[in-house]
Amino acid sequence: MNDRDARVTEQDLHAYVDDQLDQARRAEIEAYLQMTPAEAAKVRDYQRINQALQTLHQGVLAEAIPRRLRRQSKPVRRRRAGWQAAMVAGWLLCGGVIGWWLRAQWPMPLPPFRDALVQEALQAHAVYLPEVRHPVEVPAEQEKHLVAWLSKRLAASIQAPKLTAAGFELLGGRLLPAGDGPAAQFMYQNAQGQRLTLFVRKDVKGSPDTAFQFAEKNQLNAFYWIDQDLGYALIGDVERDILTQLATSVYQQLTY
Numbered sequence: 001m002n003d004r005d006a007r008v009t010e011q012d013l014h015a016y017v018d019d020q021l022d023q024a025r026r027a028e029i030e031a032y033l034q035m036t037p038a039e040a041a042k043v044r045d046y047q048r049i050n051q052a053l054q055t056l057h058q059g060v061l062a063e064a065i066p067r068r069l070r071r072q073s074k075p076v077r078r079r080r081a082g083w084q085a086a087m088v089a090g091w092l093l094c095g096g097v098i099g100w101w102l103r104a105q106w107p108m109p110l111p112p113f114r115d116a117l118v119q120e121a122l123q124a125h126a127v128y129l130p131e132v133r134h135p136v137e138v139p140a141e142q143e144k145h146l147v148a149w150l151s152k153r154l155a156a157s158i159q160a161p162k163l164t165a166a167g168f169e170l171l172g173g174r175l176l177p178a179g180d181g182p183a184a185q186f187m188y189q190n191a192q193g194q195r196l197t198l199f200v201r202k203d204v205k206g207s208p209d210t211a212f213q214f215a216e217k218n219q220l221n222a223f224y225w226i227d228q229d230l231g232y233a234l235i236g237d238v239e240r241d242i243l244t245q246l247a248t249s250v251y252q253q254l255t256y
Contacts, residue, residue: 008032013039017046045214045244118215118224120178121199121233124185125220128174129195136172136187146173150184150200156230158200160186161253166246168196196236198250202229212247214240223247227254 008029015021016029033040128135138146143160151158153175160170168188176183176199183201212225221243224233232254234247 008039013043014046017043041240042214045240116179117199117201117231118213118222118233120176120183120201121197121224121235122215122217122220122222124176124183124199125197125235126218128185128187128197135189135195137174139172140170142172143170150175153182154184154200154202154230156202158184158230159254161198161250163188163196163246163249166242166249167191168194168246171195194236194238196234196238196246199233199235201231212251225251227251 012021012025012029016026021029033043138149140146147159150173160173163170167190169190171187171189173184173186176185178201181202183199185200186198188196188198212223215222215224220235220237221240222233222235223243224231226232232250234243234250236243236246238246
């Protein structure tokens, strides 16, 4: 590895995934990935997520976004005008809506809040994972009450995504402390007894950007991200490929 390889950043990897590098730099990144299996695995995850999102949004990008951009001239859309202008600027700078949108969602430098988010989520998962009789505070049979209660406590509209298609059923959820405020945890389980938890808390630091990140600790895999003023972490002792698909499904359900 030469000195330039040593300075490979998340932005470099993200530019590599989006095919925004010149031929020489791309070759350097590929050499770097061959020497760093962990980084190569991360890049493969990002590529799979990007592909899933392109498939998910291909219809939206073809029609809905241009329609939304046209609406910015209407007075009732003033609150969205700044966001729409940012989208137009990203389109022009990046050469297309897809490239801008993916870069807006994926690897960005993480502020301390995100580190705290994933650590709190991992700790909560480890504490309640072994519980047999009391894995949740409110069972799935009372899902409507559970979601309304947690939404009120977090002062935000939250929901329990459906993962039935992937074989995971909602067991229920609970209220948890996190930092200087409350957090919510939803727990899921499949027929083999594997469990997932979705941890949700308010982004008290007010981070406006969204970053989708992967973490691994004590054989647990986690995908975590920020969406508007909420932080999410999906955690489980499942393979990264499976968790990637589940995280994409969760993100889709929470966004649309």
